[in-house]
Amino acid sequence: MRRWLAVLGLVLILGTIGSLAGPRWHPELIQDQVESQTRETIIGSDVRTDPVGTYATASEDFEVDLGGVSVPARLTYPVDAGPDRPGILMMHGAGTGRATSFADQARELASAGLYVLVPAKRMDTYTVRNRNYVQMAADYMVSFDVLADWPGVDSGRTGIYGESEGAYIATVAGAAYDQVDFVVLVSAPVVQPRQQAAFAADVYLRNTGAPGALLRAIPRAVGMNIPGGGFEYADFDASPYQQRLDVPVLMVYGTDDASMPVVQGAVVMRDDLAVAGNDEFTVRYYDGANHGIRSNGDLAPGFTRDLARWTQGLPQTASAVPQVAGAEPEQRYAAAPVASPRWYADGDWVMYTLLGSLGLLVLGPALWAGARIAQRAREPIMPASLARYAAATALAALAALVMFVAYLTQVAQYALNYLRNDLVVVGGYFLVLGTGVLAAGVLYASLERTHRARAVGVWRGPGRLVWWLVHLGAVSLLIIAAYWGVFPSFV
Structure with missing residues (x-):
């Protein structure tokens, strides 16, 4: 004994x-909420826009010179849609980076009359340890200017679509470059990458039924500086750029996206845009959609329909009602600063x-x-x-x-x-x-x-x-x- x-x-x-x-792990319950005004996600306004499926589409592949480095790009466009059509540049999230990405979105948007350019992500300056969102925005803007100057594109109605990590870059570009006319943020982290990573780890572990004792590893793993250095981008703060955004913003989330603070993201963006005096903010939540706004492998019903209408209808659709619509989002704990070991x-x-x-x-x-x-x-x-x-x-x-x-x-x-x-x-x-x-x-x-x-x-x-x-x-x-x-x- x-x-x-x-x-x-x-x-x-x-x-x-x-x-x-x-450090221990005691995430706080989220306080501020957003309420969906209706489950129907259709963008309001009386403005007439071409629906998805109106035009046949075609594509063209070419290289974009970034100054010593070239990246492939693919332009998908409507056939016989006439002049002065909106253009949209797609910015990749982490883990994607090819010119052939966003193929479904590009094809459906082009069929509604948009010119969609997908440049490959510049990879010689993008590594696991080191990435610079400000410089990445500058690189993407080279492709943006190519799109804005393309025959058939209205340079005064050309904007950016940023998905996941790409939302950081899209926010920087929208705030720093006057030629950007609108910004679409899809599955946007909004908070600092380190905070988002801790939030996602917490949600994932709780969803698996992991013992509470295991959660204490979250700040110890996510909050530490990685051996060997690098990863400075983990503390990138997008708020100063969000607070300078003065163009229409559309924010999109899937309700089954466990990795993003789907409620807090919209709240933080709304408050940051208010600093810029910008109330042209629209939020859509798609029921059962994942991080890529997909359900069962397909794009969520209504997603490209709403995106095409919002984009084409600007400036009228920038403040169209309802401002927040779709399925009711759920987020229990807030993404917050992570203590360091x-x-x-x-x-x-x-x-x-x-x-x-x-x-x-x-x-x-x-x-x-x-x-x-x-x-x-x-x-x-x-x-x-x-x-x-x-x-x-x-x-x-x-x-x-x-x-x-x-x-x-x-x-x-x-x-x-x-x-x-x-x-x-x-x-x-x-x-x-x-x-x-x-x-x-x-x-x-x-x-x-x-x-x-x-x-x-x-x-x-x-x-x-x-x-x-x-x-x-x-x-x-x-x-x-x-x-x-x-x-x-x-x-």
Whole structure:
């Protein structure tokens, strides 16, 4: 019984250390709401516009010179639609970037009489670690000018469509370049990327039924500076640009988009536009549509119809009623600033502590082997029982961390695919906790065995050093595991 109580105490100590070692996660309930005035998304106004399907469409591929770098582009346009038609430039979200993207949207919009240009994303300056939304806006504006000057396009009715991450770029362009006549923001994050990532992680984990203890990993992962640097764009603030937007804005969300703050985004945009004195703001929510405004693989019903009408009907449709329409959006928690971890769990220190712990586990056996070779001794430098316990302690600590990473990977797959499996998510977490308890038990057994050891004469100096290296590495790994939530805590 004493041994079990001791192991329980060790587990709780590790859990408490893990809980107190970093920021906690307490998202606040969202306060401001937007109310849909009607479920019908049709854009009001008496202005006459061409509906989707009016014209046959064609496309033309060409290169756009960005100054030393060229990107492919595809223009989709209406056939025999006459002069002075609206133009719209499409800006990609993260993970997309080809000139052939937005094919469905481009074809349907062109059939209503719009010229739609999709330039490929410039990739030589766009990486996982580094991206500059202001410079990306400047690059896209080269293609915008090509579109505005295209025969048949009315340069006074040419605007931008920005999807997901592209909404940041569209906002910058709309605020910084006078030639932009309107902005369409589709699945827009609006808040800073770091805040949006934490919000999305929270929603995804809650939707999978993940244990509450797992949520504390959100600020520790999302709030930290990534080892190796970069990712400065994670703190990009679009509000200064949103507060300078003085052109009509259409904002579109799908109600099944769990990754975006669909209510807060509209509220923040409304308030920021008010700073600019801009009330030409329209919001549409499409029932059952995902991040790409699709349902069952197809564009949400009415999406391109409404987009085509709003665009063609400007300026009359810029303030047409209802301002907010569609299915009622749902957002429980607010996307908010994310606390940063303390120095020892931030930036390069994350790698230093992990690699240092693993290094100690490797260095111990390496010194043991080196000592055996150098001394050419037949007798062991450490009692066999202590050697076995030391090895078991190292392997158990490593197993606890590996088990947690494997579990987190599986939960992430469920979350990103909108799946739920309580047996895996909840049962897997108890398995992780069990592995952590086992590792703590092995550590205690090793310490107890060492304390009772009487073969001091056989346990030579190198053996003591090996023992300390292995156990320090194992304890360090267990503390790291505790930091990420492997051990339960009442704090």
